[in-house]
Amino acid sequence: MFVGITNTPRDYAWGSAGEISALLGTQPTGKPEAELWLGAHPGCPSVIVDPAQAGGAGDLNEWIQRDGAQILGDGLTQLPFLLKVLAAGAPLSLQAHPTPEQAAEGFARENAAGVPLTASNRNYKDASAKPELIVAVSDTFEALCGFRSMADTRASIERLAELDAASTSPQPALFAEWLAFAREDSDLRAMFEWLISAGDPVPELVERVTALAETAAEEFALVRTLAGHYAGDPGVLIALMLNHVTLTKGEALFLPAGNIHAYLRGLGIELMAASDNVLRGGLTPKHVDVPELLSVLDFSASPVPYLRPHALSSAAQVFQPPVRDFQLMEIAGDCSLDISSAAIVLCTEGNFVVEGASGSATLARGGSVFVSADERHLKIQGAGQLFVAATQ
CATH class of the missing domain: 2.60.120.10 (Jelly Rolls)
Incomplete structure (x- = not known):
């Protein structure tokens, strides 16, 4: 159905x-x-x-x-x-x-x-x-x-300390206290907890880093963006601990x-x-x-968690994470798919006809359908971009 x-x-x-x-x-x-x-x-x-x-x-x-x-x-x-x-x-x-x-x-x-x-x-x-x-x-x-390595985070803090030292009113003690947490990857939890708990001197540090970021061109554009939306939030500094992709x-x-x-x-x-x-x-x-x-929270330092698709055919690929609950298929043209349970289909571009064991649907841009499990084998014809969500 x-x-x-x-x-x-x-x-x-x-x-x-x-x-x-x-x-x-x-x-x-x-x-x-x-x-x-x-x-x-x-x-x-x-x-x-x-x-x-x-x-x-x-x-x-x-x-x-x-x-x-x-x-x-x-x-x-x-x-x-x-x-x-x-x-x-x-x-x-x-x-x-x-x-x-x-x-x-x-x-x-x-x-x-x-x-x-x-x-x-x-x-x-x-x-x-x-x-x-x-x-x-x-x-x-x-x-x-996810968390960057502590070495990368430390490099960002040290660069901010350099900017502070070159300013007209340096506050080296603020950065010395922050850097005291920046030793090994095993210290990620301690640094995060110190920042998010927002005790002294974290609010002052957020204010100082926000001011320094205004002078740092594109180097700390992320700080400027986040502070523009969430002024004074310790998340502005926590963001420097994370992979930015x-x-x-x-x-x-x-x-x-x-x-x-x-x-x-x-x-x-x-x-x-x-x-x-x-x-x-x-x-x-x-x-x-x-x-x-x-x-x-998982406090392990890790690379950016890209999920690479693999091809199902010349017109279809699937993103399969290491969980049973879901997978996402991206369709550009004619193909066939087998599903073992219900699915949801969304068209974001072009036009498609989707046929199952007993029913069918015609989808244009913006259209979406729920497909019951008894349809099993899907034959897809058309061109554009179609997403199919289903279990693995």
Whole structure:
């Protein structure tokens, strides 16, 4: 069965001015366009275009709650992934996500403590992990992702200390205290905890680094950008501990549990486990639970976590992260795919016909459908850009 689905972009403050509607050829909302959710997450489930196709269900979550065992396949009762179109017009918060075990424990703990699901200080909205991948669809997509080596971080601090020393009012003690944490990779946790806890002299250090960045041309442009949005936030300094990457169109990242990251600018297709568990670590006015964040972060220094696709055919490639919950196929022309469970298909360019074992759908730019598991083998014809999200 092919069931048309749609949704309205979520208007988070960091969203872009019309980039999602421009990509999909839809009417601009007039509000910030941050994320278009395609899936069954109860926080913003996809709307079913023709409820008669789904026994009268108005949204995908309602339909799956009633008939999930029949339409999802592979023994599933919940759709395990969530597909998003994401457009960052301003930096998102620094954040990380829990492992499955951490999510289950945290969700149960907060439930037992009586913390309402809608409370601003709630960390765990559900009992699931939230690994995710992002594929750039704009010409460039900028992000922070994972810790750099301490040697690289130390080099940045030393350069700032040089700028400070050359200024008319140097404050060497500030940088000496920061550099005291910058010895080995094993000190990443101690430096991070010192910065995010924001005790003396961290606020003064943030102010000083922000001022120095104004004189440093492009060398510390990231500091200027972040401070322009989140003045005084210790995340401005934490960002210097992280890998700063600019993806080109078609490149992707995979962000596993514990990876600290932030999307800074650009338009992408994001696919993740169907969870809304976010532990924030700065660059946000929202709740930051420092002890809980420290308990889930991976403080290993690591390279940029690129996710390279592999070819399925001359017209199709697949991004396969090391999780069972999801994979993302990108289609440019005629091809065939096999799916073992339900899928979601989104067209971002051109026109396609998708045929399954018993049904079919015609998709133009901006169109999306839910495909039930019984369709199994998909024959795709057309040209443009089509994304297919499914389990592995």
